[in-house]
Amino acid sequence: MTKPEHKNDFEALYNLRDPGPYYRGLEPADYRMPGVVSGLIRACGERLRAARRQDARPLRLLDIGCGFGAVGTLLRYDIGMRDLFTYHGGHSQADRGPSAWEADKGFLAGKKRDVPPMEIAGLDIADRALDYAKSIGAIDQVFAENLVANDPSPALIDWLATTDIVMECGALAILYEPGFRRMIEASVPNRPWFLLCPRPDADRTPVVETLNRLGYQVEELLAPTDYRKCLSAREEAEVISVAAKLGREGADAYSGGYLQVPILLFRHQDDCDASVSDLLQGWRDEGANS
Numbered sequence: 001m002t003k004p005e006h007k008n009d010f011e012a013l014y015n016l017r018d019p020g021p022y023y024r025g026l027e028p029a030d031y032r033m034p035g036v037v038s039g040l041i042r043a044c045g046e047r048l049r050a051a052r053r054q055d056a057r058p059l060r061l062l063d064i065g066c067g068f069g070a071v072g073t074l075l076r077y078d079i080g081m082r083d084l085f086t087y088h089g090g091h092s093q094a095d096r097g098p099s100a101w102e103a104d105k106g107f108l109a110g111k112k113r114d115v116p117p118m119e120i121a122g123l124d125i126a127d128r129a130l131d132y133a134k135s136i137g138a139i140d141q142v143f144a145e146n147l148v149a150n151d152p153s154p155a156l157i158d159w160l161a162t163t164d165i166v167m168e169c170g171a172l173a174i175l176y177e178p179g180f181r182r183m184i185e186a187s188v189p190n191r192p193w194f195l196l197c198p199r200p201d202a203d204r205t206p207v208v209e210t211l212n213r214l215g216y217q218v219e220e221l222l223a224p225t226d227y228r229k230c231l232s233a234r235e236e237a238e239v240i241s242v243a244a245k246l247g248r249e250g251a252d253a254y255s256g257g258y259l260q261v262p263i264l265l266f267r268h269q270d271d272c273d274a275s276v277s278d279l280l281q282g283w284r285d286e287g288a289n290s
């Protein structure tokens, strides 16, 4: 296909066996969020775990809309988004199919980070992307679910009962759909923390209202930061116009050629003993290429 010029153009690239077209499509946009979020979890994961519970079980994460597992890849391997862009820019434009898996495992071999153990589950509608993410070791557990149309599966509800952090970056409109809200409701007995990075052109109100109703408070861990560039003048005009209708204007929505996205932490009101500044000690914005 021709180069993506709009977020919707990626729909044809999400469920391939080969992540190459996805990363090559994002490279001109300098998509940064997996680098930012993985840097935060790497720096603060052990403090987040200790703030949530006393036992020794590793931090347990659920990555919503994880796709090819960019966040898990950067958590577990000593590379950044720019390394992924360079690597995937270096092979053919064609979909490499399943042969991508062995080649990419070879690329990652020897790059393992020395990080505390974590259990990472990935949820996505794109089952091939999930299988790829598991095959390269980016995630441990796969939930191939449609969070727009369907209620969470019993297996997902089980995972929510023990997960510490439910996170997303780039999950787009899934967040704002009833399926996602039902998943939040299903997680209530365990009260996981939610780490969300909502785009300025997506209406976050329904999910914030759901979390507030369930007793969650929101804190901004990172003020709006560079998410990615727009891929065309058409996309830029649309983002700015939709964001303005949602009350996000100027540098809160779009600045220096980049869409602006905050990192928001939602914790239950009875579970906010640790201050955010304590939790975030030592975290630096590792950017697109740590």
Ligand SMILES: C[S@@+](CC[C@H](N)C(=O)[O-])C[C@H]1O[C@@H](n2cnc3c(N)ncnc32)[C@H](O)[C@@H]1O
Pocket (backbone or CB within 6 Å): 014, 015, 033, 034, 064, 065, 066, 067, 068, 069, 070, 071, 123, 124, 125, 126, 129, 145, 146, 147, 148, 149, 168, 169, 170, 171, 172, 174
């Ligand atoms: C912009 S991509 C982000 C992927 C990944 N988080 C990253 O940062 O590279 C959005 C993801 O949402 C997934 N998605 C779209 N609709 C979905 C749905 N209804 N249920 C679950 N996942 C969905 C897509 O398959 C895609 O992998």
